[in-house]
Amino acid sequence: MQHTSTQDTLVGLFVAAGIAGLFFLSFQVSNxxxxxxxxxxxxxxxxxxxxxLKVKSPVSAAGVKIGQVSSISFDPKTYQSVVxxxxxxxxxxxxxxxxxxxxxxxxxxxxxxxxxxxxxxTFLKNNGNIDITQPAIILEKAIGQFLFKAASEEKxx
Amino acid sequence: MIQFLxxxxxxxxxxxxxxxxxxxxxxxxxxxxxxxxxxxRLLLNQLYSVGVxxxxxxxxxxxxxxxxxxxxxxxxxxxxGAEATLGVMVAASLVRELGPVVSALLFAGRAxxxxxxxxxxxxxxxxxxxxxMMAVDPVKRIISPRFLAGCLSMPLLTALFSAIGVIGxxxxxxxxxxxxxxxxxxxxxxSIDFQDDIINGVIKSFxxxxxxSWIALFEGYDAIPTSEGVSRxxxxxxxxxxxxxxxxDFILTALMxxxx
Numbered sequence: 001m002q003h004t005s006t007q008d009t010l011v012g013l014f015v016a017a018g019i020a021g022l023f024f025l026s027f028q029v030s031n032x033x034x035x036x037x038x039x040x041x042x043x044x045x046x047x048x049x050x051x052x053l054k055v056k057s058p059v060s061a062a063g064v065k066i067g068q069v070s071s072i073s074f075d076p077k078t079y080q081s082v083v084x085x086x087x088x089x090x091x092x093x094x095x096x097x098x099x100x101x102x103x104x105x106x107x108x109x110x111x112x113x114x115x116x117x118x119x120x121x122t123f124l125k126n127n128g129n130i131d132i133t134q135p136a137i138i139l140e141k142a143i144g145q146f147l148f149k150a151a152s153e154e155k156x157x
Numbered sequence: 158m159i160q161f162l163x164x165x166x167x168x169x170x171x172x173x174x175x176x177x178x179x180x181x182x183x184x185x186x187x188x189x190x191x192x193x194x195x196x197x198r199l200l201l202n203q204l205y206s207v208g209v210x211x212x213x214x215x216x217x218x219x220x221x222x223x224x225x226x227x228x229x230x231x232x233x234x235x236x237x238g239a240e241a242t243l244g245v246m247v248a249a250s251l252v253r254e255l256g257p258v259v260s261a262l263l264f265a266g267r268a269x270x271x272x273x274x275x276x277x278x279x280x281x282x283x284x285x286x287x288x289x290m291m292a293v294d295p296v297k298r299i300i301s302p303r304f305l306a307g308c309l310s311m312p313l314l315t316a317l318f319s320a321i322g323v324i325g326x327x328x329x330x331x332x333x334x335x336x337x338x339x340x341x342x343x344x345x346x347x348s349i350d351f352q353d354d355i356i357n358g359v360i361k362s363f364x365x366x367x368x369x370s371w372i373a374l375f376e377g378y379d380a381i382p383t384s385e386g387v388s389r390x391x392x393x394x395x396x397x398x399x400x401x402x403x404x405x406d407f408i409l410t411a412l413m414x415x416x417x
Contacts, residue, residue, distance in 0.1 A: 007201070007202070007205050008201065010205060010209045011201055011204045011205050011208070011209055013209075014204070014205075014208050014209045014212055014310075014313070015204075015208075015313065017212070017313075017317060018208075018310075018312070018313025018314065018316055018317055019313070019316075020320075021313070021316035021317040021318075021319070021320035021321075022312075022313075022316040022320075022355075022359070024316075024320040024323075025252065025316055025319055025320055025323075025355050025358075026351060026355055028323075028342070028346075029248050029252065029319075029320075029323055029345055029346070029349050029355070030252075030346065030349040030350060030351040030354060030355050031346050031347065031348075031349060031350060031351060
């Protein structure tokens with residue numbers, strides 16, 4: 001067995017290296033660094049169809065991420081999808097006639113909520129509602145409509 | 158026929174007896190842990206022989222596993238033009254599965270077998286009964302510090318393994334094969350979740366460390382005190398640890414990642 005103080009140093013180095021590894025995994029590999037608890041406020045939007053939107057999907061305005069989706073549920077009375085979003089408190093100047101749309105990042109990317117500010121002077125408040133929404137574009141539906149349209153145009157010619 | 162049934166009954170009964178002894182042994186070990194905390198020097202010595210001496214094999218294996226993942230992942234992903242997600246693939250497979258499992262298997266081979274041989278030899282040379290004669294509880298003095306050291310070093314070793322693997326994947330991926338370095342890290346950070354992936358990986362490695370140390374110490378403590386008995390116990394340690402690690406990994410994965 002080695003001299004005790006060298007052994008102590010080696011054990012210390014080992015523990016330090018292990019903890020450094022854990023820190024590396026937490027901050028460099030995982031999303032912990034971007035996931036700091038920021039102050040948020042809640043906004044609800046109702047969509048005809050929320051497509052492939054998931055909890056934790058990003059909410060963005062002008063392409064910048066300003067919040068995330070915190071829950072998605074189905075309203076059995078209006079047959080709509082109720083999407084609750086947490087928006088960072090520093091972005092509290094969204095007009096109350098903001099339009100919410102579900103878009104896809106790239107052709108096959110993940111879906112996100114895009115907010116387009118309107119021109120109203122009053123702002124959205126905590127637990128506010130977004131009234132103007134655009135449903136997600138379902139690719140199959142769009143292709144189907146396109147083919148149908150092309151076929152009917154061919155017929156009329 | 159009767160002979161066969163008798164043997165079957167005997168072996169079933171003896172395996173249950175062994176499981177019972179093992180559980181009793183585990184409880185004894187756990188009850189000895191408070192007294193280890195009063196003598197941190199014992200724990201430190203064991204952390205050295207269990208943890209520090211496994212450091213090299215774990216880091217080198219981690220580096221190579223990460224590099225292989227980088228290569229293989231690149232060849233597969235580049236068929237789809239998705240090289241940018243190489244980081245996600247390397248990190249997810251390391252943090253969730255390969256890190257805990259491979260480092261636990263290495264740990265069982267490197268440290269577990271050594272523990273069994275050490276305890277078995279102590280028993281064969283009657284050092285354990287000698288301690289009892291001197292009114293020193295061998296479980297408290299010998300077993301518990303080793304058990305605690307195993308449980309503590311395993312998560313640290315796994316974290317090192319995964320971290321070095323991710324770096325190895327990056328060395329191959331962006332150093333050799335030309336994956337964009339920024340994409341490697343940013344895609345990884347976007348997809349790996351702290352709670353779902355990192356914490357679950359740590360929990361897994363802690364469970365594996367627990368089980369491996371338990372099996373290794375019990376096999377040593379329970380070994381037939383001859384040189385052949387010790388050699389058999391060492392073999393059983395490695396075999397049983399490997400089975401338990403892989404089986405438990407399946408169960409833990411089903412529990413942790415089931416609802417995603």
